[in-house]
Amino acid sequence: MCFLFPSALSAVLLFVMLLPIRKFGDPVLRQKGDRVTAFDSTLTKLSVDMLETMYAAKGIGLAAQQIGKALQFFVVDIRTKSGADSEYEFTLDGKTVPVDILMPLAVANPEVEILPDDEWLYSEGCLSFPGLTGSVVRREKARLRYQDLQGVPHEIVCDGLFARCVQHEFDHCQGVLFIDRMEKADLLKIQTKVKQLKRETLARIKEFGA
Ligand SMILES: [Zn+2]
Numbered sequence: 150m151c152f153l154f155p156s157a158l159s160a161v162l163l164f165v166m167l168l169p170i171r172k173f174g175d176p177v178l179r180q181k182g183d184r185v186t187a188f189d190s191t192l193t194k195l196s197v198d199m200l201e202t203m204y205a206a207k208g209i210g211l212a213a214q215q216i217g218k219a220l221q222f223f224v225v226d227i228r229t230k231s232g233a234d235s236e237y238e239f240t241l242d243g244k245t246v247p248v249d250i251l252m253p254l255a256v257a258n259p260e261v262e263i264l265p266d267d268e269w270l271y272s273e274g275c276l277s278f279p280g281l282t283g284s285v286v287r288r289e290k291a292r293l294r295y296q297d298l299q300g301v302p303h304e305i306v307c308d309g310l311f312a313r314c315v316q317h318e319f320d321h322c323q324g325v326l327f328i329d330r331m332e333k334a335d336l337l338k339i340q341t342k343v344k345q346l347k348r349e350t351l352a353r354i355k356e357f358g359a
Pocket of ligand 1: 274275276277317321
């Protein structure tokens with residue numbers, strides 16, 4: 150069974166496109182996303198392309214801003230991270246379900262509530278900052294309210310790596326990046342490379358338009 154993709158739309162899967170991932174310096178990464186209003190085959194196709202792009206880049210989450218669309222939309226699949234299954238728990242609409250039912254997960258119009266729990270320092274990466282990592286403090290537990298590809302509302306309560314990924318992708322949808330939350334000492338260490346990445350991105354946009 151596949152939770153994400155209704156069989157009627159399976160033909161869409163035949164034409165998967167890998168999308169260029171926007172890098173730091175691209176203004177779209179700083180744009181707050183518009184709400185998703187059309188829950189149609191175009192949205193399903195977008196989610197399929199974003200997931201394949203994310204898998205190809207060996208990521209566990211990807212927001213619409215990262216492929217050049219300022220939307221309140223992201224995809225997640227943390228099953229691919231080795232050892233990740235021991236690093237989180239979750240419920241979907243108040244029930245325990247197998248992770249293969251939930252993921253790959255497409256999230257439209259997310260609202261994230263950080264739940265009172267321990268803070269957790271963890272080294273994060275981001276597909277818009279290739280090769281760069283740094284420690285970010287986040288809360289262990291979060292509640293995510295969102296709509297699925299059919300527009301049906303859901304609620305996920307999650308912790309650990311799942312909660313961290315949700316917070317990271319939700320930030321993208323608001324135009325917030327992990328360097329904004331990174332520990333100062335870690336940011337200082339990669340500052341030169343971050344500035345270089347921004348210069349390269351701006352030069353590429355000037356030459357090629359994206
Ligand atoms: Zn990211």
